[in-house]
Amino acid sequence: MTDDILLIPGPIVISKNVQAALGTPSVSHTSAEFASTFSSALKNVRKVFKAGDSGQPVVLAGSGTLGWDIAASNLVQPGDKVLVLSTGFFSDSFAECLKVYGADVDKITAPLGDAVPLDAIRDALSKVSYNMITITHVDTSTAVLTELEPICKAVKELSPETLIVVDGVCSIGCEVFEFEKWGIDYALTASQKALGVPPGLSVSMLSDRAVKVAQERPFESSFFASLKRWLPIMVNYEQGKPAYFATPAVQLVNALDVSLREILDQGIDARVAKHKQTSDWIKAKLTKELGLKLVSVNDKVSAHGLTAAYTENPPKVISGVKQHGIVIAGGIHKQIKDKYIRIGHMGVSACDDSRQDMEKCFEAIKESL
Amino acid sequence: MTDDILLIPGPIVISKNVQAALGTPSVSHTSAEFASTFSSALKNVRKVFKAGDSGQPVVLAGSGTLGWDIAASNLVQPGDKVLVLSTGFFSDSFAECLKVYGADVDKITAPLGDAVPLDAIRDALSKVSYNMITITHVDTSTAVLTELEPICKAVKELSPETLIVVDGVCSIGCEVFEFEKWGIDYALTASQKALGVPPGLSVSMLSDRAVKVAQERPFESSFFASLKRWLPIMVNYEQGKPAYFATPAVQLVNALDVSLREILDQGIDARVAKHKQTSDWIKAKLTKELGLKLVSVNDKVSAHGLTAAYTENPPKVISGVKQHGIVIAGGIHKQIKDKYIRIGHMGVSACDDSRQDMEKCFEAIKESL
Known part of the structure; x- marks a missing residue:
């Protein structure tokens, strides 16, 4: 296990x-x-x-x-x-x-x-x-x-x-x-x-x-x-x-x-707001700090439960991240299948700050790029 | 629970x-x-x-x-x-x-x-x-x-x-x-x-x-x-x-x-044989000791993973048995829906004698009749 x-x-x-x-x-x-x-x-x-x-x-x-x-x-x-x-x-x-x-x-x-x-x-x-x-x-x-x-x-x-x-x-x-x-x-x-x-x-x-x-x-x-x-x-x-x-x-x-x-x-409104906050944070880190480009073309059409971002060599990023004990996903849209990664941030990983799941994920991606 | x-x-x-x-x-x-x-x-x-x-x-x-x-x-x-x-x-x-x-x-x-x-x-x-x-x-x-x-x-x-x-x-x-x-x-x-x-x-x-x-x-x-x-x-x-x-x-x-x-x-053949043994035991106890009649008309057409038996007032039997911490089921065949009980004997309840599930079930039924 x-x-x-x-x-x-x-x-x-x-x-x-x-x-x-x-x-x-x-x-x-x-x-x-x-x-x-x-x-x-x-x-x-x-x-x-x-x-x-x-x-x-x-x-x-x-x-x-x-x-x-x-x-x-x-x-x-x-x-x-x-x-x-x-x-x-x-x-x-x-x-x-x-x-x-x-x-x-x-x-x-x-x-x-x-x-x-x-x-x-x-x-x-x-x-x-x-x-x-x-x-x-x-x-x-x-x-x-x-x-x-x-x-x-x-x-x-x-x-x-x-x-x-x-x-x-x-x-x-x-x-x-x-x-x-x-x-x-x-x-x-x-x-x-x-x-x-x-x-x-x-x-x-x-x-x-x-x-x-x-x-x-x-x-x-x-x-x-x-x-x-x-x-x-x-x-x-x-x-x-x-x-x-x-x-x-x-x-x-x-x-x-x-x-x-x-x-x-937690309250459904508070929970949704927390997902947005977590999503905004990871998206800002990936785009501003690491210079990655999101698949979604602007904020208005960007989901808050996951992030899809273009990277060079996604399999290398995914396996690199895995070495830090973090599992993220590859692409499944046929036009860009091998060109992006997907990171889920739903539920406790998005809502429980004490877990630091997203921080760990970001650090792992940063190291793997 | x-x-x-x-x-x-x-x-x-x-x-x-x-x-x-x-x-x-x-x-x-x-x-x-x-x-x-x-x-x-x-x-x-x-x-x-x-x-x-x-x-x-x-x-x-x-x-x-x-x-x-x-x-x-x-x-x-x-x-x-x-x-x-x-x-x-x-x-x-x-x-x-x-x-x-x-x-x-x-x-x-x-x-x-x-x-x-x-x-x-x-x-x-x-x-x-x-x-x-x-x-x-x-x-x-x-x-x-x-x-x-x-x-x-x-x-x-x-x-x-x-x-x-x-x-x-x-x-x-x-x-x-x-x-x-x-x-x-x-x-x-x-x-x-x-x-x-x-x-x-x-x-x-x-x-x-x-x-x-x-x-x-x-x-x-x-x-x-x-x-x-x-x-x-x-x-x-x-x-x-x-x-x-x-x-x-x-x-x-x-x-x-x-x-x-x-x-x-356990071995699939041994497991099936054990289910037959358990089934034979409970069916014999219900029919010979308690005089109940099974829904299945003879041995050849009697299942080994459950027993369906006619009783007077099945709801009373089911709730009586429940008081002994045993859950059995009522009938669902429309012709005889309110005239019989169903007892499941599959898996560990049929195979693990140390649990004594069937003995307990039999005693509970006996007391509840």
Whole structure:
């Protein structure tokens, strides 16, 4: 077992309490004890997503990818028009998932390192009646942040019937995110990102309108990802009542419950602000002190849970950093795959200054260049 | 946190080492360390399934149910004929899953508590050219065991092109199971059953023939469950090489690796024999000493990883047993839902005599009747 500090953009370092909640004995998935834990976790998902009291949170054994299947197989039907805003590898993969389930996808691809211009989005929304728009809040491949609020406003103005779907995998818990206020219909994330839990859970939230679309769908396009099956289960669990469709990942849900409590104890706004502070610090150090160039083209489109920076010889930097006990990641955007590194700064590594994870990371990168 | 002994038919009591492997710090899913663990787990899946060196094991974040989606969305196409042998709730749910993905399902339903007669299966196989047959080795709702070998032989004789798919959720690791020898094409289980790991993983095995069917499929019917996406990933991980489609549940895979080693240290044949011994013991005690009647109609169709027995007032028995610190389950077969109890005896509870889990369970049931 390694003592390395894991600073990739997920999985992230987990807290001691989260780790303890994971390594616990078996409990029945239909026990009152587990139903109470699951209820607490689901209620706190609402708070972290800022989702209010309507709609329905959904937590399934799976991964972030499963969240795409949930959207693609429940919220649109084959032939439905979907507008995908692409800021990298993960936006493109979401588009692929939508196509597998039969959606008719139009994609607007941002210039590398930038977000899709609002004008282009407004233009598309004016010309075609889309059933759904998908926005990757932060594309983990480029560390590009897309400002959600103006896009949501444009959709409400130009095409209010269009469902707003947000991939919040590398954003929810570390970026300003307002599910209810911005009128988002479906947002998804994964346990191993800013939620601070090991991988293995798909965590998502539906608006009332999205619940209705899923419930009234005349046929199912998936089984394990079917909201017709899962919605009554989630409604029951949230009320503390056990229900069964497929067995939930009990220990991971325990860990999620503990992690969400930790996040809410800090306060979601304070936590997001702390991620920004940490992000600003490491980005300034890398660019000003080491002269590195970020993949994201300006501050406005720079994510706060990870940093993507061009370096000479990334494999050498990554292995050099590893010798200092720090694990960072390489690139995965096909155009620049071998030209940049990615550093994750989510959860305790971003929030607990006493750990000095980012300082150690910076020193290790500096030495390795 | 409870100290109760969990004797439902999954999740089951996990060993101390499995629990420790779960509660571990984060490790990168693309690290050499994790790839080595995943490789070991996949190789040992082959051994526990008795699958030999061909085909491909697949371990995904999910549940047993996801294994149905894998079969239904990769191994048959819409309109393909599937013969489902039903011995209870879970066989029927598998049929539902197949229909969601467009299969044309014929179902032969066994008399309650019995397996489907071989003659009826031979008859169906003679009349229709099926693309797939599904057999629920043990239906967890009824504790009915279906003898696989004669059915596999009948398929090879009468309809050799038919893919043989086995739901081994409550059997693999505790029943005699020969993936390679019997010519099975796809078998699935879940981590929280006889594999002795907490819930959160779908664990399955494909034959070479099934791999080919999945690879040559002209279109995809699912994304998260798509074998076209996952097969290259699993091939790589088994070779110790990290690969990415969706993030695996790292800590659960650690736990799976530890549990499979424990199973193979005992020896899979010895372990299966021990489950039979434990099962025979509890069934004899319940029927002979307490006069209870089993749901399964005779020894030949009685599972060895759980026992389903009729009792007066099952809720009273379950809550009585709970007062002795033992958790057992109620019924879920709709015809007899409120008339029977289910006792799980898989993993350490069946194999580690020093725990005396089954003795304690029997005494608790006796007192509660």
